[in-house]
Amino acid sequence: MTSQIDFVDRGLLVREVSKNFGPTAVLNVVNLDVRQGEFFTLLGPSGCGKTTLLRIIAGLELPDTGKVFLDGQDITPLPASKRQINTVFQSYALFPHLNTYENVAFGLKARRFSHQDVAERVGRYLEMLSLGDLEKRYPHQLSGGQKQRVALARALVNEPQILLLDEPMSALDAHLRARVQADLRRLQRELGTTFIMVTHDQEEAMMISDHLAVMNDGQVLQIGPPRDVYTKPTNQFVAEFLGATNILSAVRHGDRVMTGLGDFMMQHPPDWVKGSLTIRPEHIEVERPDAFGANRVKAQVCETLYSGAALDLLLEPEPLPNLDPDFPIKPGQVKVRTYTHDHIDRGEYVNLYFPPSHLVALNDKPI
């Protein structure tokens, strides 16, 4: 199993990697496929092992078991200095005694590039990251955003096959963050370098990545394009981590699914008997209270939260008369996001429509 490589041509494979720090398992049998030239994100809460995984890819940490392949070649035993992989550290780790130019030139000089080559390449990358005017400045004379660009230039100037970014936005303020995200994406596309980024910010991960891996407790829970992972989460953690959602305990009867809110039809009914469903707040449709039909629930508005672009509602569903005594499912409050400009007031009754295509069955144990 460990020696089998599914997809070999170009890219990074992580196979069955585990890592313990003392008695605590930080990574628990992790597998990952990163295609050459894509923007890949490791997403998860702090302590989920994502930074450790990044450090293993960088060669700054050895896995206890498992292997890392780059273009089909086992790079697990190679030290960081022998890998075509460079890192942008979370703290940036710029050399404080070297100015911008010298920091960026570090990797090339260490590999004994000729004087002209160093000057030419450093100049090109300083230009690319608009650092030309800051050549002579020392790290303590730079702002947070400038430091980050120096760290980026210092890594990219080596023209690595893979660039690793450890929480690159964590030290930037919200304003700058949005711009840097766009810049990073553009830079990645222009250079065609594989970027692997670690973040705990799900919005950032979704906006920027081609593929993302959601991690928790040392395991990769789901890998896929942001849209797939967001709309079709396979378990409750992924569903909740990627944004607001509704989780419904459910029992399947044939091709109908019974929840505390009532019976629902689903486009892809679950293969379990007891489990849970999820539906995003923006996928639930608000209708006039006299609407009628399948997948509809009558509910009273408890709270309205207006945020300009959207109107978030918290609703209390009407209690159901015929609860299964063997499986009493309490209906919870339902979160709905609408983009309507109609006034909806607290206390009002509305009908909620749960489209069969947006009800997603989760595959973890019933709650």
Next chain:
Amino acid sequence: MASKKSDRISWRGDVTKPLRLRLRGLGLTLPPLVWLTLLMTIPCLTLVALAMATRGQYGDVIWQFTGNNFRRLIGYSFFGWSADNFYVLFRSLWMAAITTIICVALAYPLTFHVVTRPPRTRVFWLILIIIPFWTNVVVRTYAWLLVLGPNLPPARLAAFFGLIPEGAALYPGQFAVYLGMVSTFLPFMALPLYASVERLNWDLLEAARDLYASRFQVFTKAILPQTKPGLAVGIIVTFVPAMAMFVVTDILGGAKFMLIGNLIQQQFTQARNWPYGAALSLALMVMTLISMAIFRRRSGLRNLS
């Protein structure tokens, strides 16, 4: 309505008046200033005066101006010119430099070892480094005499490899002197360096490695620049007293190991020639100052120390 401009100022969270602030500063700096004047400047000036005085027939000091002490210092005597004093000075310089270099080479691994221990055992290691401070240098040096004595394991081992004759001791000689010097000065080097190594940003070591630096480059490019302040202090507090050391060389070096420290000590004791001793002391001070100036310029530490 124009109000009178307030003469109050805010200073580090205090609201006060400039005059009061100045008085407070003066009150705090005056005692150390007086101390330095009385116990440093005046004795130094006395030393200069003494160096230009004449030795009386019975070893007393006659306050009569003469340049003879300095003539003798640069090698002229009743018997003509000799380079002995320059040898002594150069040997002292060489000795202090070698001692300092060995201390640096030992202090880096030592401090890295201590810093990477868990906090509880770290205290134990620090105490091990500090313990030698609790004993007098003379006592410690005599202890080396016992350890290096004939027919004991260290001497036997050396004899086994044919380094010394059978039944001989490991002293007097260079080996014993450097052993004594390094063991005396290692804590002086290790403690300031420890303060720097403890605050080391290890990310920079990883960044250097990630950027293809060799192990040697990691030291020169990531560790050395970060630990420069501690290293500079360590070098100064090791080199300067090592220049003037006479106890260790006296006990472990035998008669052949004459250093400027020994020479000065002799003038003030056996030879009873205080003026010449004072001239030698001045020479030592000047040599030390010149060495430190060169060190600062060469190591780019002008804004430190």
